[in-house]
Amino acid sequence: MKLNLKIWKQAGPNAKGKMVDYQIDGVEGDMSFLEMLDLLNENLINKDEEPIAFDHDCREGICGMCSLFINGEAHGPDRLITTCQLHMRKFKDGDTITIEPWRAKAFPVVKDLAVDRSAFERIQQAGGYISINTSGRTVDANNIPIPKKDADNAFDAATCIGCGACVATCKNASAMLFVSAKVAQFAQLPQGRVEAAERVQNMVAVMDAEGFGTCTNTGACEVECPKGISLSNIAILNREFIMSNKPRV
Numbered sequence: 001m002k003l004n005l006k007i008w009k010q011a012g013p014n015a016k017g018k019m020v021d022y023q024i025d026g027v028e029g030d031m032s033f034l035e036m037l038d039l040l041n042e043n044l045i046n047k048d049e050e051p052i053a054f055d056h057d058c059r060e061g062i063c064g065m066c067s068l069f070i071n072g073e074a075h076g077p078d079r080l081i082t083t084c085q086l087h088m089r090k091f092k093d094g095d096t097i098t099i100e101p102w103r104a105k106a107f108p109v110v111k112d113l114a115v116d117r118s119a120f121e122r123i124q125q126a127g128g129y130i131s132i133n134t135s136g137r138t139v140d141a142n143n144i145p146i147p148k149k150d151a152d153n154a155f156d157a158a159t160c161i162g163c164g165a166c167v168a169t170c171k172n173a174s175a176m177l178f179v180s181a182k183v184a185q186f187a188q189l190p191q192g193r194v195e196a197a198e199r200v201q202n203m204v205a206v207m208d209a210e211g212f213g214t215c216t217n218t219g220a221c222e223v224e225c226p227k228g229i230s231l232s233n234i235a236i237l238n239r240e241f242i243m244s245n246k247p248r249v
Contacts, residue, residue: 001025001026001027001028001029001088001091001092001093002023002024002025002027002093002094003023003024003027003036003091003093003094003095003096003097004021004022004023004094004095004096004097005021005022005023005024005040005096005097005099006019006020006021006022006096006097006098006099007019007020007022007052007099007112007113008020008099008100008101008112008113009052009112010101010109010111010112011111012110012111013108013109013110013116017109019098022040022044024036024039024040024043026039027039027088028088029087029088029089030087030088030089031087031088032059032084032085032086032087032088033066033068033070033076033083033084033086033087033088034054034056034059034066034083034084035088036088037052037054040052052112052113053110053111053112053113053114054066054068054112054113054114055067055113055114055115056084058084059084060084061081061082061084061085061161061226062161063161064082064161064162064163064164064226065163066082066083066084066163067083067101067102067115067117067163067164067165067168068083068099068100068101068113069099069100069101069102069103069168070083070086070097070098070099070100071097071098072098073169073224074102074165074166074168074169074224075163075165075224075226076090077090078090079223080226080227080228081226082161082163082226085226099113100113101113101114101115102115102117102164102165102167102168103168103173104164104167104168104173104212105173105211105212106119106167106173106175106210106211106212107119107164107167107168107173115164117162117164119175119210119211119212120162120164120175120178122206122210123175123178123179123182123203123206123207123210124162124182124203126202126203126205126206127182127183127195127198127199127200127201127202127203128182128183128186128199128203130186130191130192130194130195131195132191144190144191146189146190150188150189151188151189153184153188154184154185154186154188154189156229156230157180157181157182157184157185157188157229157233158181158185159227159228159229160177160178160181160182160185160225160227160229161226161227162178163226164178165221165224165225165226166178166221166222166224166225166229167212167221168224169220169221169223169224170213170215170218170220170221171216171218171220172213172214172215172216173212173213174212174213174214174215174216174221175207175210175212176207176212176214176215176221176234176237177221177222177225177229177231177233177234179203179204179207179237180233180234180236180237181229181233182203183199183200183203183233183236183237183240184233184236184237186199187200187236187240188236196240196243196244197240197243197244198244200237200240200241200244201241201244204237204241215234217231217234219231
């Protein structure tokens, strides 16, 4: 399979970028999208040309590193998968494929297709955890009765891998789906209620400070999310935020 690739090239965060055309041959349908880029880079290196910089790690749809905007869609023309799980059989011989990095103020380009997503890490550090003293007599989590519906919803929210597809596909570059998943994960469990107010206040404050846009409920984030994180989590986030502003009795 022969393909025409239009790839964003940018030497560094402050450099001016541009789309560059590449041609590639010998692409097989069973290749993953990242394997196709590996083949392209191998060809470029053999010709003493600079390879394309892109992020990747586990290549199992777990880490969320493979954040690429492919033909105007986060993670490409498939649903509930990451870029590393996208196979080239989704494309046809002779296709032109446009490949771009996540585009958001809070995700500055590092080089080419690689972006700095550490803003998500700072949001997580602001409250996406539970403080538990494990030095004394702790209670086994299995001893705390939790309704199955709540446990299932919390688990669904916890499947967020923080890839940033929600931000990349949102017209406002909003991080509300990501933050709501991290808040909802704990909001529905008794272990998370102790720090609930502090958690949501801190995480929202950092989200705003990082320069993410506002949510207008268009729903594109849920559609492009590789883990199918529900918009209902944003409602939970809003509820938690409102409740955190109420005076405590």
